[in-house]
Amino acid sequence: MAYTIKIEGYNEHQINVANFAKALSHPARVAIIELLYERGGCYCGDIVSQLPISQSSVSQHLKELKEAGLILATEQPPKVKYCLDKTKWEMAKQFFCHFFDNN
């Protein structure tokens, strides 16, 4: 995370919406979320084969989604299974719905 952004002066809701929006601000990450939902979970390799970017780039996007709290990784050696963090996803949904309903 770590922006070049002044955080003081905004309320928590504004920061939360911005953070989740940031996590969804790249089509690859949107696509990853969709895949994880459709399939209930994916290995990294499954995602790589569905997206037009390299494995290292996919890993980077997964890391961002993890740091945003939207997805969970569980080791299943030698693979890693990714799935949506439903609690956090529900939170994000609430933040956005609240934002959109009021605006």
Add this chain to the structure above:
Amino acid sequence: MAYTIKIEGYNEHQINVANFAKALSHPARVAIIELLYERGGCYCGDIVSQLPISQSSVSQHLKELKEAGLILATEQPPKVKYCLDKTKWEMAKQFFCHFFDNN
């Protein structure tokens, strides 16, 4: 606008969600949208006085929101009145709702 991003390989919906999310990925822009909604419209100066950033930075954020299509500017010399583009805003809402409902 203008990413370092490969666009090929994603569908239109993914790109639309990502673009709108990008527009909302900074707390200042979230705050601006909220202000414009609450007040039905604002002059640039009104926004500057509500945010913890400089006038030039506010102008930059307004420009991004304009380019994302979310807001409209009308000249009222020597001021400029900004308001939500309700049509585009409704579109964004639909894209996100569709995205959240399916995921």
Add this chain to the structure above:
DNA sequence: AACGTTCAACGTAAATGTACGATAGATAAG
């Protein structure tokens, strides 16, 4: 032990984003 698979992490180049002060243009006010 050697090998293959899977994935994270490193290093890097180029593009973008964020923020600011300063400047410039347009208009209204005096």
Add this chain to the structure above:
DNA sequence: CTTATCTATCGTACATTTACGTTGAACGTT
């Protein structure tokens, strides 16, 4: 005509993002 107000834009500095190839760690299989 001069001045003050409002806002866009320019220039700049620094951080972040995106993408890739490469490497390395962890594990299973032979």
